[in-house]
Amino acid sequence: MTQTVFGVIGADGRTMGGTGTARLALSVSELRRAAWTCSLGSALEYYDFALYSLASALVFGPLFFPSASEVTSLIASFATYFVGFAVRPVGGIIFGTLGDRIGRKRVLLITVTLMGLASTGIGLIPTYQTIGIWAPVLLVAARMLQGLGAGAEQAGAAVMMTEYAPLGQRGFYASLPFLGIQIGTIIAAMVYCSLLFGVTDITHSWVWRVPFLVSA
Numbered sequence: 001m002t003q004t005v006f007g008v009i010g011a012d013g014r015t016m017g018g019t020g021t022a023r024l025a026l027s028v029s030e031l032r033r034a035a036w037t038c039s040l041g042s043a044l045e046y047y048d049f050a051l052y053s054l055a056s057a058l059v060f061g062p063l064f065f066p067s068a069s070e071v072t073s074l075i076a077s078f079a080t081y082f083v084g085f086a087v088r089p090v091g092g093i094i095f096g097t098l099g100d101r102i103g104r105k106r107v108l109l110i111t112v113t114l115m116g117l118a119s120t121g122i123g124l125i126p127t128y129q130t131i132g133i134w135a136p137v138l139l140v141a142a143r144m145l146q147g148l149g150a151g152a153e154q155a156g157a158a159v160m161m162t163e164y165a166p167l168g169q170r171g172f173y174a175s176l177p178f179l180g181i182q183i184g185t186i187i188a189a190m191v192y193c194s195l196l197f198g199v200t201d202i203t204h205s206w207v208w209r210v211p212f213l214v215s216a
Contacts, residue, residue, distance in 0.1 A: 002176065003095070003104065012107075014026045018043045022058075029060075030148075031164060031165070031173075033073050033164075034160070034161065034162040034164045035107075035161065035164075035173060035176050036182070038108070038157040038160055038176060038177045038178060039157075039176045039180035040180060041108055041111075041112050041151075041153060041157060041177075041178055041180070041182040042113070042153055042154065042157050042177040042178070042179075042180030042181045042184065043113070043181070043183045043184035043187070044112060044116075044184060045112060045143050045149060045154075045160045045181075045184065046150065046153075046154040046180070046181040046182075046184035046185050046188075047182075047184035047185070047188045047191075047215075047216050048115050048116070048118070048119035048146060048149075048188075049051050049084065049117065049146055049147075049149075049150045049184075049185075049211075050185040050188035050189065051144060051188045051191075051192065051211050051212060051215075052084060052119075052122070052143060053081055053082060054188065054189065054192045055122075055192075056077040056078055056080065056081040056209060057074075057077070057078075057197070057201050057213065058202055058208070059208045060080070060139070061073035061074045061076065061077040062126050063128065063129075063135075063157040064077070064125075064127060064135050064136045064139050065077055065128070065136055066128050066129070075216060076136075077204075079137060080136070080140050080143050081143070083140060083143050083144055083147065084143045084146050084147035084149065084150065086149055087104075087144050087145065087147035087148055087151065088147050088148075088151030088154070089151055090151065091111075091147060091148035091149060091151030091152040091155075092151040092152060092154065092155035092156075093209065094148070095107050095110070095148075095151075095152030095155070095156055096108075096152070096155050096156060096159070099117055099156050099159070099160075104156055104160040104163070105160070107152065107156055108153065108157060108160065110152075110155050111149045111152040111153045111156065112138070112149070112153070113216070114145055114148065114149040115145075115149035115150065115153070116215045116216060117145070118142045118143075118145035118146045118149065119142075119146065119212050119215035120213055120215045121138070121213060122139065122142045122144075122146075122212045123209040123210070123212030123213040123215070124213070125138045125139055125142070126208075142192050153177075154177065154178075154181065157177035157180075158178070160175060160176045160199065161173040161177060162174045174177055178194070188211070191211050191214075192211055195207050195208075195210055198210065
């Protein structure tokens with residue numbers, strides 16, 4: 001016997017919340033697949049998002065914001081780190097609305113792709129010494145794209161799991177993407193630590209680019 005659970009589906013065939021909607025029967029395997037997909041997507045998104053925080057503390061200051069003062073370079077680097085958090089709510093609103101129109105799953109695929117492209121781009125940006133002011137400009141632009149993708153993923157994955165989850169278990173399933181966020185953050189720290197272990201001069205090494213390029 002195949003056990004089924006129930007999510008919510010609108011008249012147009014897209015999952016949605018609210019009243020006046022039909023119930024969608026999902027098998028346990030389908031629900032588990034949705035849970036794994038949303039959690040893994042969140043982990044991938046925030047692996048990329050957390051990489052920037054580590055790089056902004058270690059390498060972005062001297063490479064993209066050179067200054068006579070190391071403190072000034074570090075402050076400028078962390079300012080761009082903040083930009084990603086500033087645009088996260090915007091990403092949630094934009095892609096949340098888009099998810100209502102074209103479906104959560106499609107939007108989540110878009111946001112994962114957006115984050116991957118932005119993070120890979122960061123790994124490819126030449127430094128200030130090579131292209132001058134365009135280096136920090138491109139870095140800020142990529143960070144903004146990261147923020148949009150992260151905000152969209154966090155909101156979209158939680159809503160999608162709430163819509164798919166059976167009654168009485170929505171809180172549990174909605175929490176799974178947030179578990180993925182923490183896992184992705186931990187993985188980013190482990191990857192950066194392992195790659196840079198033993199590297200004496202990070203700013204003159206290409207190794208810091210590897211974690212970002214892996215996002216491809």
